[in-house]
Amino acid sequence: MEKQNLVKRAKCGDEEAFVQLMDAQTENMYKIAKSILRNDADAADAMAETVLTCWEKLGTLKKDSYFKTWMIRILMNKCYDLIRERERLLGKDQVQEQSSWEKGYERAEWEMVLQFLDEKYRLILLLYYVENLKIREISQILQLPLSTVKTRLARGRRQLADELKQEERREKS
Amino acid sequence: MSKQENIRKLQERTEVPSVVREKMKQAYDEIRKKERAVEQKENRVVDSPQDRRTHGISWKKAGIIFVAATLFMITVTAAAGVYVRWSDGLKEKLQITEKQEQQLEAEGATETSGTSCTSQGITITAVQSITDQKISHLAFSVKGYTAREGEQPAFETVVVTVGKEEADYAGGFQNFGEREAPVYVKNDGTMEYLLMIDQKTVETLKGKKIQVMFENLGTVDSQAQFVPDIQGSWKLEWALEGVEQEESISVNQKIADTDTTVKKIEITPLSLTICYDMPRKKIIEQIYEDEGVSTRETYEEPWFLYGFRMKDGTVRKLEFQSQEQGYEDERSDAYTVTYATDQIMENEEIAGLLYVKPGGNIQEPEEENLVEIAVK
Numbered sequence: 445m446e447k448q449n450l451v452k453r454a455k456c457g458d459e460e461a462f463v464q465l466m467d468a469q470t471e472n473m474y475k476i477a478k479s480i481l482r483n484d485a486d487a488a489d490a491m492a493e494t495v496l497t498c499w500e501k502l503g504t505l506k507k508d509s510y511f512k513t514w515m516i517r518i519l520m521n522k523c524y525d526l527i528r529e530r531e532r533l534l535g536k537d538q539v540q541e542q543s544s545w546e547k548g549y550e551r552a553e554w555e556m557v558l559q560f561l562d563e564k565y566r567l568i569l570l571l572y573y574v575e576n577l578k579i580r581e582i583s584q585i586l587q588l589p590l591s592t593v594k595t596r597l598a599r600g601r602r603q604l605a606d607e608l609k610q611e612e613r614r615e616k617s
Numbered sequence: 618m619s620k621q622e623n624i625r626k627l628q629e630r631t632e633v634p635s636v637v638r639e640k641m642k643q644a645y646d647e648i649r650k651k652e653r654a655v656e657q658k659e660n661r662v663v664d665s666p667q668d669r670r671t672h673g674i675s676w677k678k679a680g681i682i683f684v685a686a687t688l689f690m691i692t693v694t695a696a697a698g699v700y701v702r703w704s705d706g707l708k709e710k711l712q713i714t715e716k717q718e719q720q721l722e723a724e725g726a727t728e729t730s731g732t733s734c735t736s737q738g739i740t741i742t743a744v745q746s747i748t749d750q751k752i753s754h755l756a757f758s759v760k761g762y763t764a765r766e767g768e769q770p771a772f773e774t775v776v777v778t779v780g781k782e783e784a785d786y787a788g789g790f791q792n793f794g795e796r797e798a799p800v801y802v803k804n805d806g807t808m809e810y811l812l813m814i815d816q817k818t819v820e821t822l823k824g825k826k827i828q829v830m831f832e833n834l835g836t837v838d839s840q841a842q843f844v845p846d847i848q849g850s851w852k853l854e855w856a857l858e859g860v861e862q863e864e865s866i867s868v869n870q871k872i873a874d875t876d877t878t879v880k881k882i883e884i885t886p887l888s889l890t891i892c893y894d895m896p897r898k899k900i901i902e903q904i905y906e907d908e909g910v911s912t913r914e915t916y917e918e919p920w921f922l923y924g925f926r927m928k929d930g931t932v933r934k935l936e937f938q939s940q941e942q943g944y945e946d947e948r949s950d951a952y953t954v955t956y957a958t959d960q961i962m963e964n965e966e967i968a969g970l971l972y973v974k975p976g977g978n979i980q981e982p983e984e985e986n987l988v989e990i991a992v993k
Binding site: 452453455456457458459462463466467470471474475484485487488489491492493495496499503552553554556557558569570573574604608 | 623624626627628629630631632633634636637638639640641643644645647648649734735736830832849850851852853
């Protein structure tokens with residue numbers, strides 16, 4: 445069933461259509477949440493909050509075709525809300541220390557790739573290559589000028605290539 | 618390792634950890650729970666008796682009201698005493714009297730589900746249904762959208778599903794004015810959309826889960842083309858309440874000097890079925906197509922049913938909303954015609970069926986062109 449049809453049905457209160465719609469997004473939502481929060485438990489909280497908010501606010505979505513970018517924006521806000529809440533409770537320094545990639549955890553290859561990247565490039569590469577969003581859409585989600593998104597995308601790719609070369613050199617030596 | 622390879626790694630499928638899946642499941646369960654609570658609350662809503670008012674509608678459509686005798690054999694059911702919000706459109710369309718309102722309510726033939734859906738600031742509510750085993754008439758209130766004066770409102774798509782099957786239906790916004798000067802908006806600012814379902818794939822409509830999906834609202838232009846205005850979809854779902862009543866009357870009479878016999882008639886509150894024994898007579902029918910005139914072989918149909926002769930001697934014309942007819946199988950001479958009536962049927966006052974002789978005016982036949990078949 446087409447995504448927009450599911451959005452239509454969900455907007456009319458069909459919760460099973462909504463579950464189907466969100467379920468199809470779970471994997472990509474997880475990648476985004478994990479790239480921001482860097483641990484599964486927080487990613488799970490942010491994603492669950494996103495599900496509830498999307499359901500509650502779905503009626504405000506102007507165009508069905510905007511669903512994906514709208515949902516990602518909500519997810520990112522939830523992630524940043526969580527970080528702010530932690531900072532308020534624990535202090536910024538402690539949160540930054542904790543927010544390094546989970547230790548003792550066998551990371552998937554996509555996570556290994558992401559950890560090479562600066563935070564500001566990480567999301568842009570994910571949204572571009574994983575979510576297949578257009579540069580214009582990424583600029584709307586991140587509220588950044590188009591030129592900034594293009595620049596960061598290019599620099600992110602370059603950083604990825606540089607880091608990989610260094611990694612290979614390290615492995616050889 | 619190339620850059621492309623790393624991008625591929627970013628895109629590769631990943632296993633979502635159980636802690637995430639569990640949290641998502643909890644969120645979905647919470648939504649389902651909330652929805653169940655809302656549905657239960659909506660199903661408990663009943664209108665006050667004060668809401669059962671008329672709105673000063675034009676009642677100029679001539680009509681005949683038949684109430685099935687079975688409607689008078691009122692048995693108090695669980696539905697008795699539940700107030701139903703009567704649709705102005707349905708009352709006008711089916712020419713329903715106050716007495717009939719009470720009878721239909723007492724029998725549980727009609728209900729107000731109250732199910733509603735809001736999208737784009739427009740709320741559609743299932744106001745009322747009148748259902749028997751064969752036919753269901755539904756009325757929906759549309760709030761938040763007003764067609765401009767003189768324009769006919771319409772939905773671009775309406776999909777009706779009964780059980781798991783898509784159902785045949787006829788539907789449209791009710792015109793409360795005249796044909797030449799239509800009025801679609803009522804005094805309270807709402808409009809009414811009426812649907813008639815004729816579902817043949819289920820034994821009975823009573824108790825069946827129904828889903829009505831409306832998509833995109835707009836108007837119909839002079840070329841009968843849909844002109845979109847509001848993009849949106851509204852889905853309503855509930856279980857149809859109704860009655861299963863049918864009276865079968867044995868007739869066994871030939872129509873005039875033909876070899877067609879009216880075997881019996883079957884009457885439900887919203888339908889009439891006539892069963893004939895009609896030996897097949899092949900005819901060649903001309904079909905007018907773009908490429909020219911072609912012919913096909915078919916069978917003669919029964920004479921045109923004009924209406925009923927009532928016991929007081931008056932003639933009552935019937936206007937049917939749909940008609941389905943044909944031989945029961947390839948070999949048999951048993952031919953059945955089922956009509957969805959636009960009135961509640963009352964068979965105790967019927968004295969006979971009135972057919973129009975071939976060649977007679979089927980709209981306003983002369984008395985000498987009518988052939989009567991006594992039914993009692």
